[in-house]
Amino acid sequence: MARSDTRYREAYNRILDYCGSLPVGAAMPAESALSDIAEVSRTVIRRCLGRLEEEKLISWVGREKRILRKPTEADRIDLPESGASPEDLEQRFLEWVLRFDVPANTPLSVAELARRFDVPQHELKEFLAGLSRFGLVARRRQGGWMLLGFTADFAVELSDFRSVLEQNAVTCVAEAPVDHPVWARLAELRARHLSLKERIDTDFHEFSKLDESFHAAINSVVKNRFVTEFQKVISLIFHYHYLWDKTEEKLRNSAAIDEHLAIMDALENRDAEAAREAAARHMRTSKTTLLSSLRHHELG
Template structure:
């Protein structure tokens, strides 16, 4: 990519970021002010404004320039040919959390991580903001982001809501005709589970992406945008590196493979009640593991083990 094109793309995206503070109808700064703030020539600024007008973001009428509509993610230009997509970013972020020791309360350097993940900073900012609505990260008062831990309350509420969604999805799959495309995907998933089981002694960490794929495939039969967003949170929570007791990770993943295959068998039988029971059993195990991991990591100060399971300390007899 030519140096002049790189400069143009960077200036274009920076201009979009500056426009975020304007409302439709507001006037844009002068070409001189834009050139000064972007550290580029007025020739580059004119090219940027022309491109924005062609995209319907701004209106140009002589020297008058006004905003027509708010800028959207897709308006930004890739500043490098090797930039990855948002979907790939989600995967790389999860893998970074899984494969490396990233504890709670870690400060996130957007500039550094953007280079590491090969994404433009604005895309990483938007991704972190989407995680922020679920309490996984937070914006620091003086700028930047911080990776958060989470409490037993958060874990239990998340687990219970997950069960509601996934039981509904599994029951739905059980009622679908065998000609539905989901069955081919489930058959392929079953084969992948068997293959991973054969090499579980060495490749047990490969279960995390397979687990995500399994749950996403089943949940996808329920056409609901909130389920899709929630599945991202599931991935980042239930496979979150520092929650798990690594000593038992292999055995835990091996057991989960068996639970997944029992869910598959129940759905194949067309018995919605059996599918529901299998899902509930699997997610109950997941919930127990999550709570146990919080104890290991000293994140459950207000919980204790009672005769009926996990209860609040304030509810203890």
């Protein structure tokens, strides 16, 4: 599909959304104002108006345009498949939130975000609806969406919930059969941890990726659809906070390596209780680091 046709389809759906915000019988603004709303030329706007008239959504006589009926979902024009997968959109959106580009309790413009992330508006709306279950965004009473943001309270609640999930995960790993793939992954991760420990003075910045791999391996043993959903968000947030505060980064990462190794030692000994205790210590440290990072951004 040509890019020009894609822009027309996107513009038409934006104008359709705008029409839906007006009462039946209301007058529509001038073409210049509609052009600003849809961020396209007046030529494209006239094409959109022509289709609206054909679909009996508006009356159009001279410069006067009035709403005849409320648009429905069936009135929308299909858009080409987005180039971004749901997982890619989720990561890009969360990274945008976690860079603190916008403060908490900021109204979100679906049209602006759709352009930012290069996805159709209907896809962005579906994504926000799904993301709302994590408490980062919420519907506004007057319509639209609100960014609740990543706050200190959110960080504490997320850390506490993560600790519960990790305790369950290490128990599952300790009880996994000897031929389970997790043991080979942990052996490989142990080697990577020991290697980085020897290079910590120069390569300490590599820990964030290693931390992500370690916790992904631990949690891979848990077969629970609800855990899987939340782990995606938890993983990204706890991975990303390593990028916020660089003070004493080497010392923190070195200590975290030792905590990971303690968990792996207990797991390899099939000592579930020791593994849970080691995981609890690591979660307390991780929570402290996360809150310290938030204070670095004056959010804690």
